[in-house]
Amino acid sequence: MSIVEQPGPVQHPRQLVAVSQTSQDYILTLKGEGDFLTHLQETLIANDIHFAGIKILGGMFGDLEYYTGIPDPAGIRIATYGPPTPVNGPLTCLSGNASLGRDANDEPIIHCHAVVADKNGRVIGGHINKGGCAIGPRGVRLQITTHPGVGFEVSHDLETTFDVFHPMVIEVKT
């Protein structure tokens, strides 16, 4: 086991679960120019989708900046993101996942990890930030899974000291 002591107190329960009785899946193709995550978020919100699990089915990215994790050099947290690694597109989307939820200010936010192949077939991947990944020439195709009544909301995690997604029962705003 690779137990690593976190900076804050252990929180319970160790897994948080919220269940939706219903679900709806969508297939989405994003095309055109612009930032991938910005366009994805705007498209989902415009279609009244505010919380979802997202899978990248295929397509292409343009230029990309991605991040991988490293031990926190400041020693405050266990890990942090290293500096961004730029990669020139076009890049073939192999797979990836994202979580659409909302932040502490009730604004939409997406957390995304993706895997791509460059023109030589070299496989690379990591965390993607909004503004750091362009939609590629053939667009990006995604599967969207909604879960009405529950979703991820950002809140401060005392154990890791990060602000992270937590499952929540979502109140329907009227």
Place this chain on the structure above:
Amino acid sequence: MINKGQMGRVAVVRLRPNQDLCEGIVDACRDAGFNHALVKSAVGSLNNATLVTSAGEIQHAGIGIEVLTLNGEVMPNSDDQLEALLSGIISRPDQQVHGGIFAKGKNIICITLELVLQEWLPSR
């Protein structure tokens, strides 16, 4: 063998640090009341991952290994105990990308794993 069924309820899950990936997802299924579930999406990180390939177990050292993809299911095994069968792709701190089956008990959550699971309801 082909099994007919339909998709059911959806659970959104967070696994906290220092849980095993496979065991934590099984515990989450129990909490949700799912007897069989498929992974729909997952985003998170591990410490010192272990992936299984045809050559056996391969250990990947590193703090903050990114889980790039996670595929598979949780279902009853031959002893009727819930078991997670999960494969995926990781990105190490040295930016090397590797894939395989996640070995049980040997993939420890670093910061978090955000997970969407969907129940599979076999036809009787």
